[in-house]
Amino acid sequence: MKILKIIEQPVRLQGNISNALVNFSSHTVSVVAVITDQLKNGVPLVGLAFNSIGRYAQSGIIHSRMIPRLMNASPDSLLDDSGKLLSPEKILNCILQNEKPGGHGDRAQAASAIELAIWDLNAKLNDEPVSALIARHYQRTRYSNRVSVYAAGGYYYDGENELGLTQEIAQYRAKGFTRFKMKIGGASLAVDMKRIEAALKVAGAGSHLAVDANGRFDLKQAIDYAQAMKNYGLLWFEEAGDPLDFELNSMLSEHYAGALATGENLFSRQDVKNLALFAGMRRGLDIFQMDPGLSYGITEYARMIHQLELQGYSREQVYPHSGQLIGQHVVAGLGLGGCEVYPNIFQPMGGFTDEALIEDGIVKVSDAPGFGFERKSNLMNEFVKLLASA
């Protein structure tokens, strides 16, 4: 098997959404296609993927550094032991040639888009969903295609009020979600508590509602919110402070008995090891949210999970950030706790396949070969445009 060509384009996310720190109206994502000499139904087999949401398209790094390295490699050097599939580990090593250690930022997102496309390609070669391929690749003894999901939203839309928030959560409930996440930190503490109390009426109980500060708070603000929220029994309190402020998270954990969640802005095994060592994360309680679409792909993600288990944490404490199709495959394949979904927003990336049904907070992973992007029409439109550019 030989890679003939790799193409990439940025796609702009739809919608004018803000969290506590970031306006997403200018955000982009890289869509990637890996075209090979393998035929499927008479046409060249193509692996598709994108990097996850929130850290921009990575066209520069992909085109100037990563694609040349892959195209310069001997095709056989990229194959797995069977000789029939591409090796995700060898692909990742190749696209990171002559990169210095540390500094896990944009290049981690660039690498993700390519590495994930290899999984899509391999699963299509095997005629199976990526989730099943992941489970076999990592020798999982248990595998279920049923994934626990929660609906992420509750952003600060322009002019949103408590009614808007409760209507949004009611919509998610009507779609079959039972757990929800809303933003905090974009208003005063008093306003945010009113929003939480309004949301709780629709969510039904604190254990069905998580809150996300997107790293906005200093320690005092984080503790103030923790104390104000302590009787709500929330599902979790997410990214109180800067994602790398392990000292803050550790101190906060001494002031909050409920679950804390963080990790979506850590992009390497080593960063996750530091989080687990220094941030006061509690075994069996706190939630890890790293995203395989931001963190060099599934290869490094599996290393992160292994690292957490070495340090005494359970993979059921892992709920990847992402909100899109790729996440559900990784959760099912690696047996993680559950998965974020963006049912309405961050289109055309957010959400699952067109026919996906959420029942009682559970979604079945698409059984289409690969990630199943072909069953999400608005996303597939972008891949069709990408392939037309080849």
Add this chain to the structure above:
Amino acid sequence: MKILKIIEQPVRLQGNISNALVNFSSHTVSVVAVITDQLKNGVPLVGLAFNSIGRYAQSGIIHSRMIPRLMNASPDSLLDDSGKLLSPEKILNCILQNEKPGGHGDRAQAASAIELAIWDLNAKLNDEPVSALIARHYQRTRYSNRVSVYAAGGYYYDGENELGLTQEIAQYRAKGFTRFKMKIGGASLAVDMKRIEAALKVAGAGSHLAVDANGRFDLKQAIDYAQAMKNYGLLWFEEAGDPLDFELNSMLSEHYAGALATGENLFSRQDVKNLALFAGMRRGLDIFQMDPGLSYGITEYARMIHQLELQGYSREQVYPHSGQLIGQHVVAGLGLGGCEVYPNIFQPMGGFTDEALIEDGIVKVSDAPGFGFERKSNLMNEFVKLLASA
């Protein structure tokens, strides 16, 4: 004052150099010019800079994310309180709009190139070297234009042997350097000890020779090297393990009484805070090597220094990675310990101005306005090509 245009191009580094992990023959650097409506001697005033060595040009991030943000900003919103200079802090805030926290990698290098060009521009407006502008901006009470420097080299050139290494160090001595740094970890421990012992004969004493493993070792290898080197009395032992492996550095510090050095692959104040909190770095002994050309520029660099002082470290423990003209201005302006120089390599970026003299390990900062790139002819050739593309 108004920014009219910002231009950027990648420049390939010369030479076929490897350290323990990385071959630099494909490495690039971004050169940037900020063109304003201010005239100097009848021509538009231009701020010049580049991001530092080792983490690639950042054309994609600069052109797709940062330049549009700056050009969309109201010109007045970017001025300092005097209204006469651009504010580096406001420029940095602007080019990081709608960027999520954490993930301090390639975008930190992209931002550096632009932020540093603002300092060059401001210093040229003031007709002074950047070092003097830095000292005033940060209200330093002491300022000297004499900077302690050491010669970095000792790479694993193809076919290099002990003779090659000692000849290289002898060349640096003849140029006026008194302290030197060589690579380790690219050969066996026994071979590296022979190389160190050969180098020591030319360097004169262990206190004149540092060794750099470029993050290659695991804990056992690091401790093995530490024990093998303990009687050499070396200047420092640099980047033994992964730059983010704070646990390894902390454990190593318990096995090595000499100075450890690290930090060139940390790119934010928060990462440096974690290094200082968790990596066992010793007050008054160990060396911090963050590089303003890789870390969002001088604005974030000054925050790193402030953070270290808050945690009880001295700014004299800071020796920035960089090996080029920008570093000496930052060391003189902020009163840091000293500065790396690449006398021969990483051209056209490495080293100082054409007329710079090293005397007894000290260089005087160029008194040319700005960083003084105009006095380094091979580097200026690249800026001329860049400006010709405008």
